[in-house]
Amino acid sequence: AQSVTQPDARVTVSEGASLQLRCKYSYSGTPYLFWYVQYPRQGLQLLLKYYSGDPVVQGVNGFEAEFIKSNSSFHLRKASVHWSDSAVYFCAVSARTEGADRLTFGKGTQLIIQP
Amino acid sequence: EAAVTQSPRNKVTVTGGNVTLSCRQTNSHNYMYWYRQDTGHGLRLIHYSYGAGNLQIGDVPDGYKATRTTQEDFFLLLELASPSQTSLYFCASGRNTLYFGEGSRLIVV
Structure with a gap:
């Protein structure tokens, strides 16, 4: 089973x-990896995703993430954070289980921006 | 843009009560999911479905039933609600890239 x-x-x-939020996944197959963001009192929104190809993927609002297969990691980065980036960030991995796709989330990282 | 609508947005019920959470998506997605979000646990998958009449068991299914009546509608049923089911529930649709509703906050007293 997969885990994050x-x-x-x-x-x-x-x-x-600058910012780095860490994420490590566990999955025996080829992973599809995601970062989602949750602003207060809202549902989750997709920030970026990795399926294949260039291991560095760009997302919205200047975020990027790098897939490092050897380390089973998919860390999120941003060069310069803004106060509006305050939110909870979730890393997720998608895997096929018993013929159906499912997305498994990590527990989330709350990002606090100090003035 | 994809749309997922949940109802009710807030619900208070008593222990042993019967609760139905509803979710409707207008994205023509085959996959729909129910998650619960709790502090310290993140999002945990309860049930999911890849089409009308289909149901898959998630990671925390105990105490929950679900039914997918149409491609658009996915229901989560708590037939004997317990205080441990007090949580924020999210419905989502999509495959890999998920679109989330705004959540349903359930309090069981």
Whole structure:
């Protein structure tokens, strides 16, 4: 079965600083990997996704993530954070289980931006 | 844009009560999902479906039933609600890229 680990429950960053949110996955096959963002009192929205090809994928609002197969990681990065980036970020892996696709999420990382 | 609508948005019920959470999508997606979100656990998959009449068991199915009546509609049923089912429930549709509803907050007292 697949699983996702986000080791940091909370990350605090100063506005304008760079950001990395960590994600490691476990899946025996070829993974489809995702980052979703949840703003307060909302559902989740897709930030970016990786299916194949270039291991560095670009997302919305200046976010990017790098797939490193040897490390089973898919860390999220941003060069300069803005206060509006405050949210909870979820890493997810998609896998086929018993003939059906399912998405498994990590526990999420709450990002706090300090002025 | 994809649309997923959940109802009710908020619900309070008593222990042992009967609750139905509804979800409708207008995206023509085959796949639909029910997740619960709890602090410290993230999102956990309860049930999902890849078409009308189909039902797949997720990771935390105990105490929940689900039914997919049409391609658009997916229901989550709690027939004997317990306080441990107090949570924020999300419905989603799509395959790999999911579109989420705004959530249904359930409190069981």
